[in-house]
Amino acid sequence: MRERPLVAVLLAALLFLLAAAAQAVEIIDDRGMRVDIARPPQRIVSLMPSLTETVCALGACDRLVGVDDYSSWPPSVLALPHVGGLEDARVEAIVALQPDLVLVPLSSRALPRLQGLRLPVLALEPRTLRDVRRVLQVLGPVLQAGDPDLVWQDINREVQVAARKLPARLRGLRVYVEVGSTPFAASESSFIGELLVRLGAENIVPATLGPFPKINPEFVVRADPQVIIVERSDAAGLRTRPGWQRIEALRRNRVCALDPEQMNVLMRAGPRLGAAAHLLADCLEGRLADGSPGR
Incomplete structure (x- = not known):
């Protein structure tokens, strides 16, 4: 009779071990390092807006306990402690x-110190559409919350909808997307450039210059884009740049001026890329030429 309770205890222990093993996940992150996740993390710090948004899209927003200074979506993350940015992450505040689990981009200056403190770090930095899907597929098993394939399908479907709504006469438009007033631009190899390809537009900045290169303003004059997409605060100064008055986009008033939140949508390689595709389509159609709200 005494053997039965012992067998029950052993069986329960075996089931517990099997359940724990089922939750354990082994990840190779963007450093090329193996990261072992023994159980779904419950206290997550995210140091990149797109990673913050991905955690939330996968249904684990309530596990975030801190985010970088630029994470702003969904609005609930605004109430969380903000712990700095790529250049100035406050490691003491993170600790x-x-x-x-700390989700950190490869480009963060804090990454070596976080590693040195032996904090549980997962380095991920989505830069292309393929990366966005890959990060979803990495974080899905890590969080064990939400379906990464469904999130990706939603993104892809919205990009397709944005492409279908664009009139055929607008396909092939030459486009210049400025992401910084120095100026820096989004090239063909950036995720923004990939979205433009999906929409049927032509990016004037070639992939060979890198994803977000610093551009010689004279290059833009020579390329003569038909549409310029820029943050609203920089739009007024475009006409004062030498030679830019000759650019077709300025002559025809085809400057799409985005407000800061719209730029956030466009600039984050994460689950809102479907909304970014709609913004780009609205820009190509001239719906945001006056800076009015888009979709």
Whole structure:
């Protein structure tokens, strides 16, 4: 009779071990390092807006205990502690939050120090559409919340809808997307450039210059884009740049001026890329030429 309780205890222990093993995940992150996740993290710090948005899209927003200074979507993350950016992440503040996982981009200056403190770090930095899907597929098993394939399908479907709504006469438009007033631009190899390809537009900045290169303003004059997409605060100064008055986009008033939140949507390689595709389509159609709200 005494053997039965012992067998039951052993069986329960075996089931517990099997359940724990089922939750354990082994990841190779963007450093090329193996990261072992023993159980779904419950206290997550995200140091990149697109990673913050991906965690939330996968249904684990309530596990975030801290985010970078630029994470702003969904609005609930605004109430969380903000711990700096790529150049100035406050490591002491991150440690104080007692995270069981820190999501950090490769380009963060804090990454070596976080590693040195032996914090549980997962380095991920989506830069292309393929990366967005890959990050979803990495974080899905890590979080064990949400379906990464469904999130990707939603993104892809919205991009397709944006492409279908664009009139055929607008396909092939030469486009210049400025992402910084120095100026820096989004090239063909950026995720923004990939969205433009999906929409049937022509990016004037070639992939060979890198995803977000610094551009010689004279290059833009020579390329003569038919549409310029820029943050609203920089739009007024375009006509004062030498030679830019000759650019077709300025002569025809085809400057799409985006407000800061619209730029956030466009600039983040994450689950809102479907909305970014709609913004680009609206720009190509001239719906946002006056800076009015888009979709």
